[in-house]
Amino acid sequence: MTGALMEARGLTRRFGSVTALDGVDFDLKPGEIHCLFGENGAGKSTLASILAGVIAPDDGALAVGGGPRRYGSPADAIADGVGMVHQHFALVEAFTVLENLMVGLPGRGWRPDRAGLAVRARALAEDLGIALDPAARVSTLSVGERQWIEILKSLMEAGRILILDEPTAVLTPEESRRLFAMLDGLKRRGLGIVLVSHKLVEVMQSDRVTVLRRGRKVATLATADTDPGTLTRMMIGASPPPEGTQAPRAAGAVVVETRALTSAESAGGVPARDVSLTIRAGEIVGVAGVAGNGQAALFDMLAGALAPASGEIVIDGARVSPVSPTEMMRRGVRCIPEDRFRQGLVGEMSISENLMLGRHRAAPFRRGPFVDYGAADRVAANVIDAFRIATTGPQARAASLSGGNAQKVLLAREMAPGGRVLLANQPTRGLDVGVVATVHAALRAKRDEGAAVLLASEELDDLLALCDRILVMFRGRVMAAMSARDADVERIGALMAGRQPEAAA
Amino acid sequence: MIRIERNPAPSAATLALSYVGACVMGFAISALLIAATGYDPAEAFGAIWQGAVGSQTAMIGSLVKATPLILTGLAAAIAFRARLWSIGQEGQVYAGAMAGWCAVLLVPDAPALLLIPLALIFGAAGGAGLGAVAAGLRTRYGVNEIISTVMLNYIIVYLLSWLLSGGAWGEVGATVSYQQSPPAPEAAQLPNFDDRGRLHLGFAIALAASLACAALIARTPLGFEIRALGGNGEALRRRGVDVGRLTLVVMALSGALAGLAGIGEVLGVTDRLRGDELYGLGYAGVVIGLIAGLRPIGVLVAGLFFGGLANGAVFMSVLSDAPAALAQAIQGVLLISILCGGVAARTRLRRTVAHVG
Structure with a gap:
């Protein structure tokens, strides 16, 4: 396909015994928003990270601007004009906006050109319709404002292809609308935008969508030719479970x-x-x-x-x-905490141990003076089955779970009788x-x-x-x-x- | 380009290979060191081997040397498993020795059957008490346990020095440079399994403690909580476990193990209270705990290894005229090599293709 900004063939990446991405093709044209859509653990972030040079594929080929590429690091991708905004921001809180923009800019020697950069940053922000004071300290900014910095940084560094990983996860509805308005502006200037999302509202605002499921590509469609129902069925491979009805109760x-x-x-x-x-x-x-x-x-x-x-x-x-x-x-009182991994789960412990946490001194997890790890594994096996948790088994470490599967473990634990x-x-x-x-x-x-x-x-x-x-x-x-x-x-x-x-x- | 990656769960074979490789490397570097100082490496290693396992007497001597190292190693491993960075084993050894000595002073005429259990209980309690102080400082006032335990180490070591040199516990004629208590009554001496080398009750305690700690960590609710505290204390707290109390229990348990090491040396080896004989046992325990990967059975193995090395080193400095300082240098080289081996087992190299565009 000629005219593509970026083209990938047969990308494959394994993590241990898990194949996160399995022979996926992908292409991005100038002036389009191409959405990567799928469940947690479907391989969206893995694909995006390969495109941005964050991780290397085990197999497959990548071409940018028609030339083959093997990225060794994000710096290689940035040199090609490919920038990525990560789900978790990588900003230095104690620095100002400008200082954060300076971090990692290539070829500045030991004395960065502060003034010149400030002018460029201000011009670009104005162009995009963002109000951002370059001298403000990041620690004083809202989450939405921090996202603008990340985007600005990517654009200044890269400027041809912008990859956004779940950009609206932390934004208010109003901020999300502004983000999409901005992406539209960038699109019109001929940038290619890769948007990782699992929100249907956002997917429907893209030009094309690639649906991933369990590391494989299901299809790439023009968004105008599809509808949310079709996409959902493709994503989960079946019809979604029906929402329960709300009967009036005393x-x-x-x-x-x-x-x-x-x-x-x-x-x-x-x-x-x-x-x-x-x-x-x-x-x-x-x-x-x-x-x-x-x-x-x-x-x-x-x-x-x-x-x-x-x-x-x-x-x-x-x-x-x-x-x-x-x-x-x-x-x-039982609580599903806001921060699953920091407040809820012990990452180094297994699923069965996490399910037992807090009830480990009571039946059925207690046998005499000892913990009955066998019983814990049996409970965990049932939970994995009942909640359809995608994992290798009760012994899998909690840290190895995707966000959705981790949440299912927490749900099971906190819902227990x-x-x-x-x-x-x-x-x-x-x-x-x-x-x-x-x-x-x-x-x-x-x-x-x-x-x-x-x-x-x-x-x-x-x-x-x-x-x-x-x-x-x-x-x-x-x-x-x-x-x-x-x-x-x-x-x-x-x-x-x-x-x-x-x-x- | 070759990239270094973490390998969180190395296989048993990888681990074994790394540690064997580290030991070979350690001995090779040591050989260079010995040769560089003008002695014959083969002769020096031969002497260490002879001194460590060359005869029944040598083997027993090695087990005696290993006894306190195993106990302080366990003390470190238990605390570190809970991610409590207690460096207080050194002071807890002293506290255990002193508290146990208090029991001897309290009922000097009691029969062995009463005096020995009492001294051991006091010894464990002394170490536990010092650990509990650090736990209280952390839970109550947020004092970092690394700082508090190191400071408490100084206090307790100099307290003993003062008690022995000028205070009430010194032998008549004791001076600042020659500090020791009068000998313990015969009834207080720990029973021996072997009269020539004095393999005392402390070794049986260390052996039992290793197995007990392994079972504690792997099988009991407390062990589960210790691991969870080390993994994510916030998640544990939110699930209703009183983390402050748990910290206290862990620090006291760790201190009790180190305290047993202290009183064991006093009543099993020196037969009187002497600061110099206790010096360094706690710090060695920290290193042994780390080398063992915080696993109790690993501590037992590492403790025996370094006990043998220490005993062999004494033999070497006697037999050949290599200085004793060289023996300590060899121990140091081996420690670092084995620690490197542990790190190597948990990382792997991955070949990536460099940018060719």
Whole structure:
């Protein structure tokens, strides 16, 4: 195919016994957004990383601008004009925007040309319609602003091909819209853009889409010729599991109540301020809001991981004191933490050991004075089966799991019998449709079993589909509470941005 | 181009090969070192071999030397498994020796059947107590355990020095340069398995402790928690385990093992309290724990190896006229070689094709 910016044939990459990418072809034309779409672990990030020279393929050929390439490092790709924006930012927080842009720019010798670079950066930012102060320190910027820096950096370094790995995972809906407007501008200038995504909304804004499943390419299609249903079926290889229906139920007794719950300002992040809420048995209460508006502090206090500065937590009518994870676990509070790998799983331990964590002193994991690792493996084998976790077996290390499979392990553990309160902060973040459906089903099952469920999500659709009531949080405070049935997306959106709609009565 | 990659789970064969290679390399470098200082490497190694395993007496001597190293190695391995970087084994050896000595002073006329268990319990408790102090400082005030344990080491070592030279515990006539207590009563001497070389009860304790620690780590809920704390303390805490209490238990357990090493030396080898005989046992334990990859059975093997080396080195300096300092240099070279071998086993080289465009 002539005229392609980038062309790949038969790319293959194995990690140990797992083939992450299996003979995948790919091509990118100038002036198009080409989306890589697939479930977690389908090979999207692996393919993107090979294109950007981050990892080397075991097999296959890559050509850029018609010439064959073997990238030894990202620097080789950058020299070719190929830049990548990673899912996890690689910015130096203590540096200014300009200093971060300077890091890794080639051929600057030992004395970088600060002034010249500042002019270029400013011009490019203006061109793209981004307001960014080059002298601002990165630590003071929002996640969205940090993403602009990453994009700016890639464009300054590379400038022909831009690869974005799940760029909207951390953005607000508004910031996502601006990102796509910007990508449109870049496209018109003839850049080729590779977009890794598992969100259908984003895929539908691309020009072409390559669907990957289990390391293999399913198809490459013109986006205009397809539809979300077809793409989803291609991605998971079957029809998605049906969403459960929401039958009206009688709410049970109040299980959790917080009174003017406030966390310390010094605890890091945005504190929760003066939060009073109730959760009843058999209901799901949603917390809407952009992440980083005090949800983490609220959930940590309810899980016992963070001691409140003031206010109280009442469970089953009894005040909890002291507020500690041990105490909360004892009272049946279970938590799916926001950061799966940092707060939830022990990466070096096996799946079966992670499933046992916290219940390792009780039946069925205890045999006399010893831990019954055999029983743990049997439990894990059942969980792997029931949740369809893609792994080599109960002995696989948790760190080897993709995000979606790791979340399934956490779900299985926190849903186990004995829990009466389930807390889930952003449980679907970064997950593909298949896993999202599993998470939803799990939360519903727990609710139907009579548990009190608190769910925080940035995805309003999640909340509207699942919740009985919705609270909106902004800068640590609960702005409003409403029944999900008369929730209005516009109004929630305004509240999420801190605006109190005047018409709301 | 060749790239270095991590290999988190090397096979047993890779591990064995790396360690054997490291030992060969270590001895080769040592041979160069010996030759460079003007002695005959073959003769020096022959002497070490003779001194380590050349006779029944030599073998028993090696086991005696290995005893405290195994115990302090276990102490390090248990703490490091929980990712508690305690360097306090040195001080805990002293604390164990001193606390055990307190028991001897308390009931000097008691029969052996009472005095020895009491002294061992006191010894373990002394080491555990010092470990607990560091745990408390960390949990309560966030003091880094590396700093606190090293500082506590200084305090306890000089406390013993003061007690022996000017304080209440010194032998009559003890001076600053010649510090020792009066001899222990005969009833306090640890029973021997062999009268000539004095293979004392401490070796049986070290052996049993190795097996017990292996079972603890691999099979018990506490061992599971220790590994989880080392892997991700935050996840463990959020699942309801009191991490502060766990830290205390681990540090006390580690300290108790080191304390047993201390009292074992006092009542099994020197028969009196002497600071110089205890010096360096704790720090050697840190290295042995690391060489063993923090595995208790590995500690047993490494402890026996370095016990033999230490005993052989004594023989070498007596037999040939190579200085004793050379023996220590050889130990150092071997330590570094084996540590390098461990690293080598956990990395691999991968050939990548360089940029040709």
